[in-house]
Amino acid sequence: MRLSFIGIEDVPMIEPGDDLAQIISDAVLAMGEALQADDVIVIAQKVISKAENRYLDLRSVTPSADAVALGLEVDKDPRKVQAILDESNEVVRKRQGVLIVEHRLGFVQANAGIDQSNIAHEDDADDSLCLLLPVDPDASAERIRVFIKQCHGVDVGVIINDSLGRAWRNGSLGLAIGVAGFTALEDYVGKTDIYGRELKVTLVAAADEMAAGASLVMGQTSEKTPVVLVRGYQPKEPEDQALRGVRPLIRPKAMDLFR
Amino acid sequence: MRLSFIGIEDVPMIEPGDDLAQIISDAVLAMGEALQADDVIVIAQKVISKAENRYLDLRSVTPSADAVALGLEVDKDPRKVQAILDESNEVVRKRQGVLIVEHRLGFVQANAGIDQSNIAHEDDADDSLCLLLPVDPDASAERIRVFIKQCHGVDVGVIINDSLGRAWRNGSLGLAIGVAGFTALEDYVGKTDIYGRELKVTLVAAADEMAAGASLVMGQTSEKTPVVLVRGYQPKEPEDQALRGVRPLIRPKAMDLFR
Numbered sequence: 001m002r003l004s005f006i007g008i009e010d011v012p013m014i015e016p017g018d019d020l021a022q023i024i025s026d027a028v029l030a031m032g033e034a035l036q037a038d039d040v041i042v043i044a045q046k047v048i049s050k051a052e053n054r055y056l057d058l059r060s061v062t063p064s065a066d067a068v069a070l071g072l073e074v075d076k077d078p079r080k081v082q083a084i085l086d087e088s089n090e091v092v093r094k095r096q097g098v099l100i101v102e103h104r105l106g107f108v109q110a111n112a113g114i115d116q117s118n119i120a121h122e123d124d125a126d127d128s129l130c131l132l133l134p135v136d137p138d139a140s141a142e143r144i145r146v147f148i149k150q151c152h153g154v155d156v157g158v159i160i161n162d163s164l165g166r167a168w169r170n171g172s173l174g175l176a177i178g179v180a181g182f183t184a185l186e187d188y189v190g191k192t193d194i195y196g197r198e199l200k201v202t203l204v205a206a207a208d209e210m211a212a213g214a215s216l217v218m219g220q221t222s223e224k225t226p227v228v229l230v231r232g233y234q235p236k237e238p239e240d241q242a243l244r245g246v247r248p249l250i251r252p253k254a255m256d257l258f259r
Numbered sequence: 260m261r262l263s264f265i266g267i268e269d270v271p272m273i274e275p276g277d278d279l280a281q282i283i284s285d286a287v288l289a290m291g292e293a294l295q296a297d298d299v300i301v302i303a304q305k306v307i308s309k310a311e312n313r314y315l316d317l318r319s320v321t322p323s324a325d326a327v328a329l330g331l332e333v334d335k336d337p338r339k340v341q342a343i344l345d346e347s348n349e350v351v352r353k354r355q356g357v358l359i360v361e362h363r364l365g366f367v368q369a370n371a372g373i374d375q376s377n378i379a380h381e382d383d384a385d386d387s388l389c390l391l392l393p394v395d396p397d398a399s400a401e402r403i404r405v406f407i408k409q410c411h412g413v414d415v416g417v418i419i420n421d422s423l424g425r426a427w428r429n430g431s432l433g434l435a436i437g438v439a440g441f442t443a444l445e446d447y448v449g450k451t452d453i454y455g456r457e458l459k460v461t462l463v464a465a466a467d468e469m470a471a472g473a474s475l476v477m478g479q480t481s482e483k484t485p486v487v488l489v490r491g492y493q494p495k496e497p498e499d500q501a502l503r504g505v506r507p508l509i510r511p512k513a514m515d516l517f518r
Binding site: 001002003004005006007055093107108117119163166167168169170171172173174175185186193195197203204205206208209210212213214215216217219226233240248249250251254257258 | 260261262263264265266352356365367373376378422425426427428429430431432433434444445452454456462463464465467468469471472473474475476478484492507508509511515516517
């Protein structure tokens with residue numbers, strides 16, 4: 001197998017209301033590439049959130065007494081703390097400057113994925129502009145998949161990725177936060193190893209592996225190259241509705257050894 | 260940027276004592292590819308361990324009283340428990356059938372990375388043959404890098420990867436356990452975002468992102484495609500000795516929020 005991770009050039013700055021599916025489609029065509037049925041399109045969370053106008057101005061946030069207390073405890077702007085709490089199911093860990101939470105979408109991550117870099121700051125002298133995760137990244141991915149199908153007649157896969165930290169390793173890693181058109185979690189149950197013996201570990205986080213590789217091509221300032229075309233994977237939509245989207249990658253709290 | 264992940268075909272079954280650097284080099288040439296200075300070679304841990312004869316026959320293991328007790332507690336072969344303890348600094352979590360440990364190399368992972376699939380079992384009716392991680396994966400990677408340099412005159416990067424589980428997500432993910440010839444943890448400190456503002460999150464686990472993408476090409480039975488050539492990355496050896504190898508990716512226990 002050979003996979004090509006192709007950074008899509010000249011994607012314009014994305015503004016609220018932009019038709020991202022059309023923009024991505026145009027940018028791919030402008031590179032002389034035609035979308036194919038073995039393509040997966042990986043899109044940085046940041047541009048999805050911008051197109052969906054997920055900006056939050058901290059000046060509009062009134063922190064609760066809890067947020068003020070927690071902000072003092074971890075030395076963090078109480079309005080930012082409030083924004084994090086509003087996006088989260090629970091605080092998992094806290095320390096100076098950082099809150100590890102379970103995001104309402106189920107992801108365990110720092111600061112609920114709320115970002116203050118790579119966003120416009122014309123009128124933003126006190127760093128008050130933030131960007132939240134998309135409301136429903138699977139739905140965002142599915143809309144783009146459907147648009148590509150309608151305009152180009154091909155069934156591509158779509159991943160929305162974001163850079164997340166890890167518990168035991170340094171450095172961020174690109175992971176999938178939204179998936180459409182293929183199986184995020186590959187299950188090899190019943191398959192055999194090269195000696196014909198049944199595999200014991202059978203679940204592979206295929207969407208995360210692809211999201212990570214794409215993240216390397218995007219680089220740190222992912223808005224410069226917010227879209228990566230992964231060619232050669234041959235994505236297949238799972239028939240079972242429950243296996244679609246990013247949900248199968250998320251471990252339920254009851255199965256969590258670390259909470 | 261465009262990265263190609265090329266699965267190297269026809270790598271033979273690896274046996275203890277095999278010269279893996281020569282075998283990989285031959286297999287790349289047999290595909291009509293010449294190694295280039297912008298290549299990173301990703302090699303599955305399993306074939307490194309086999310070449311280095313890291314087999315362990317559980318029939319040769321006498322479990323301690325502690326291993327017997329722990330085996331009863333988690334319902335696991337006490338000889339396997341002993342093998343895990345022998346490879347580990349500490350047990351981090353335990354549950355039915357699984358021990359999460361800090362491996363002596365610093366990785367927090369299930370069962371110390373000891374594997375019983377994809378290994379030969381001619382004389383192994385009771386599943387007693389295991390494969391341990393390499394003694395020093397950075398050194399294994401460096402030996403292959405030096406060989407390529409000597410034979411082909413090019414400075415490639417080398418990653419040894421393995422599939423690891425995660426705390427909060429389902430499915431295994433390919434990660435780097437040994438690195439040579441490039442910077443595993445990219446530090447963007449002092450760099451600015453697209454609006455000229457200094458980046459706050461600056462550390463990117465580049466070697467893990469590459470290891471993950473390569474893992475997707477290897478597939479579940481990684482011995483069929485145990486070597487993936489990543490083309491287009493332009494690896495650079497860090498000048499500072501302390502930044503070489505996989506070590507910068509490993510978070511010290513003192514910085515760990517979950518132990």
